[in-house]
Amino acid sequence: MPNPSVLPGLKSARYQEILTDPSYAGQFVLMTNPHIGNTGVNSGDEESIKCFLGGLIVRSLSICTSNWRCTETLDEYLRKRNIMGIYDVDTRAITRRLREDGSLIGVLSTDQSLKDKELLEMAKNWKIVGVDLISDVTCDAPYEWVDKTGSGWEFNDNQSSETFHVVVYDFGVKHNILRRLASYGCKITVVPASWPASDVLNLKPDGVLFSNGPGDPAAVPYAVKTVQEIVGKVPVFGICMGHQLIGQALGGKTFKMKFGHHGGNHPVRDNRTGRVDISAQNHNYAVDPESLPEGVQVTHINLNDQSCAGLVFPKMKLMSLQYHPESSPGPHDSDLAFGEFVELMKNNRL
Ligand SMILES: NC(=O)CC[C@H](N)C(=O)O
Structure with a gap:
């Protein structure tokens, strides 16, 4: 049962x-x-x-x-x-x-x-608040990922002439995040949720991705500490749980929503361009943007309830999204976010 x-x-x-x-x-x-x-x-x-x-x-x-x-x-x-x-x-x-x-x-x-x-x-x-659900779903040991997405995804000119080494923290990573990174020309190392930040930084990655994952972001202080140790040192990208952990790591607050966002039809506006994507979402928690320090910009808003759907903090070379640019399932509108991460890594190399 x-x-x-x-x-x-x-x-x-x-x-x-x-x-x-x-x-x-x-x-x-x-x-x-x-x-x-x-x-x-x-x-x-x-x-x-x-x-x-x-x-x-x-x-x-x-x-x-x-x-x-x-x-x-x-x-x-x-x-x-x-x-x-x-x-x-x-x-x-x-x-x-x-x-x-x-x-x-x-x-x-x-x-x-x-x-x-x-x-x-x-x-x-039974409780979901205050419970660490990540430790049950993360991988046991680091591994390399090479598979790309199939031909149906070739709608973006996403092949970079350079290769970027991305370390992905597996808080419960969906494989399509890894496939899309590989399709954008990244070499990928996946590490368990509890992997020390110092070991990751010793690999001298071009970027670190904090993945999606289940449960309460406030219940995994070890993951927040890891994010704190990495942010500012290399470009980072947070997706869903990764976004929430970044919010916490910056000193912000997360809260449990009434029924969260689930499904493949959530309109999200990019405040920088005015562009609206229909996005795939699955989260019960959200970041309170008022609690974030100065310099953090809210880049994306969920148009159904005006909640925070994305952040950048240029000084810290970070970007994050509350929803799922990898789709699978859902619309592919937000795929360009992977290209934005590649640009962030490219600019950091210059
Ligand atoms: N898809 C996810 O990463 C879920 C994020 C988070 N754990 C929540 O439920 O809010």
């Missing part, structure tokens, strides 16, 4: 990338799209080596699969990995409840002998 967990609402049908996004560790995902499973699963759409989420809740599970890439049904896939899934649930009613009350704690159980009171007790004992 998985732990009782938070229930984020979600609007995407690209379920396999969501199932394998480590940022969902310990949480249930409720799909607002009513029909799920008709494309099955395949080995090419995995975003990490495992499913980390607590459980999947859907309205209607497709009774058949129809896709040339399909190797397995969603049902078989979840059973093999012992991930809880439930269907024939009124997901619309739960979504409306979440919209009113914010993220809720839920319990899924196969043990019919459990009384309502016991289930409630389990729910009350």
Whole structure:
């Protein structure tokens, strides 16, 4: 039986990338799209080596699969990995409840002998605030990454004539971040979340990327300290959890949102250019921009609620985004952020 967990609402049908996004560790995902499973699963759409989420809740599970890439049904896939899934649930009613009350704690159980009171007790004992979820999803040892994204991604002229060595802190990194960096011409070393900053700086990287990852950024002081030790020394890029850890490392505050941002349809404005991207998002926490020191610029705003969606701090050679420029799933609008990071590393070399 998985732990009782938070229930984020979600609007995407690209379920396999969501199932394998480590940022969902310990949480249930409720799909607002009513029909799920008709494309099955395949080995090419995995975003990490495992499913980390607590459980999947859907309205209607497709009774058949129809896709040339399909190797397995969603049902078989979840059973093999012992991930809880439930269907024939009124997901619309739960979504409306979440919209009113914010993220809720839920319990899924196969043990019919459990009384309502016991289930409630389990729910009350489960926490996401103040819990380190990163240590369960990070890699055990450093490794090199070389795979690039496939031909469908060749819409940007992203090949740099120079190669940049990027060290990626794995707080639960999605593989498409690594694939996109590789496609932009980067040589990539991935290190575990607890890897000492001094060892990373000894590698003399051109840049460091702090990845996405699950849970409360205020509950991982060791990661905040690592970010503090690296920021200002080499160009850095923070994505989602990485962005929040940068916020904390600069002395800013993070807070838990009512129901967070989830799904592939969030409009984000780049304040520097006025350009609006439709972005992929998945976060429950956010950085309070008022708490950040002077010199930090809020570059991106989520247009649904005006929350902070991106930062730069030129003096410290840093940039960060609260959302997912690597997409997978979601629109590819924000891919240029990887190019911006390459430029930051290039300018630092001059
Ligand atoms: N996608 C992520 O990195 C999630 C960020 C963070 N842990 C949150 O839930 O807010």
